[in-house]
Amino acid sequence: MGFLDGKASGVAKLRMPAEVTQCLRDLLCVGGKRLRPLLCVTGWQAAGGCGITEAVVRVAASLEMFHTFCLIHDDVMDDSSSRRGAPTVHRRLARHHGQGRGTLAAERVGAGCAILIGDLALAWSGELLHTAGLTPRQLDAVLPLVDDMRSEVMYGQYLDVTAAGRSSTDVDQALRIARYKTAKYTVERPLHIGAALAGAQLSVYEALSAYALPVGEAFQLRDDLLGVFGTPEVTGKPILDDLREGKHTVLAALALQRADRDQRRALHSLLGTPSLDEVEAAHLREILTATGARHEVENMIHTLRTQALRALDTAPFPPSATAHLRHLTGTALARTS
């Protein structure tokens, strides 16, 4: 927050609109699970890092700032209406700048502002990183991982965007999206980056990956289930969005594989319908359950979870770090939001 305070006062000096830093502050403060900063700190501890230094805190903060960028741009791309229980940035700014503009023009301004605020968050996440006071050795270890993380999540998101609205039975493709968009980005890379700060050996990176990839994929599968069967008041996201976008998820791919002819026809015609109503959504949920896809995804989560926990059994981490990862696994995969 100190970083944003600095930016806000710089902004005031330049007579620039304060809403930019305000939007970021609101999104950063309103909640979120802070999963990536937590995992970054845990990676640091797993590799033998002691205490929590200022440098580790700033790197963790830079991950959260980067994530804020991801959320803002994702919401523009999906045209989501709410995030963490509040209006999304592009919706909020469309209203703010909408006076005297037609609906389309207001939406365009809102989207433009949100794209730019996301761009600033991305640029500022880099700034937080290179002003974190890392040693040259830490920088050499961390920067390539951050570069990879950025490219991976953007690619994963790219696959997600281009696959949306094209229902298919391709489970592998859906899993690849989950791996890039979530497993690597949300779990593996934050752990690696924290470990890199502590000068980790190769064996530590490998043990972190053996835990992170299955747990991360399971996390995305849980997310897919919540996106369809969750309670909007708890998730903070509108419940129909995933179905309306026709996201190419493992859940949808499995359902299409197992559907009979009528079910398949309903899935193809309803998934990705922007005007989908509650009745149609209920019909889709019935099919996703009746085909056994929902149950199968729950099974996959269970298997991946077991795999992740087993990887911890032989991991060369201090016991406190292992305990922390076990605890995180529970909360991340049994979550309701």
Add this chain to the structure above:
Amino acid sequence: MGFLDGKASGVAKLRMPAEVTQCLRDLLCVGGKRLRPLLCVTGWQAAGGCGITEAVVRVAASLEMFHTFCLIHDDVMDDSSSRRGAPTVHRRLARHHGQGRGTLAAERVGAGCAILIGDLALAWSGELLHTAGLTPRQLDAVLPLVDDMRSEVMYGQYLDVTAAGRSSTDVDQALRIARYKTAKYTVERPLHIGAALAGAQLSVYEALSAYALPVGEAFQLRDDLLGVFGTPEVTGKPILDDLREGKHTVLAALALQRADRDQRRALHSLLGTPSLDEVEAAHLREILTATGARHEVENMIHTLRTQALRALDTAPFPPSATAHLRHLTGTALARTS
């Protein structure tokens, strides 16, 4: 290009869509004035840098990659159809991924892809910079300038987006947008960054600003004139876009100040009309000329140009750098594209 080759082969290994690097390559190769890399090298020479080192080339390349990010996101925000004489990235990808999708869905996918490719270009511009092999001293000097440059252009663009479609007589605001969006971003910061690589003294930075700010503002004023009165075949941009967006330019602000009642009514009703046709555009051009606004902007360009050239008379640069800046001034301000 070597950097993009590396990214392209990494992409192939991951079975990711090759269109991402292809779009960036096409945009980087198709033309553009390479103004920022040129100015970066000139700043290096102005501060006494000798020859052109690999590090300078990579920093210059990172500026061009950053600029590519700016162009892609700008085109999404403005929904421009062409850039440098070719379809914009979001239009190209809307067509590429459009098969079997409705128009709206295809546009949405195109915009999503372009936002992500822009994000990648922004992330990769950072990667090009921190893998440029700079000394710790060079990094310390350059990184804060790059941070400022990024924030400044995004803020300038933010002002531009929120002011569009709100015709007003506020010339100062229009000049502030020109300063942030163009003068600092396109001219001052690239010069400063090059100078920082050569370990410039404060006097060099000041002399560069004294030249860069007027020439950069003049550059934007020339751009505004070309956006309304230019030849699309030469500029590579559709001629009606600026008028249809109702960009808050000095040209429009001056015209509103000087307009009689009928002219003012026409300006308010036509500027920012998305469906503006050729006849209406011709009418707007007539008013912009008849009010004397066009002439006044030409005068401002002349004054700013004189101011910039005068700053060079006393600048503490090697003669070759001064000569180069004089030459650039001529081509940048007398340009037709």
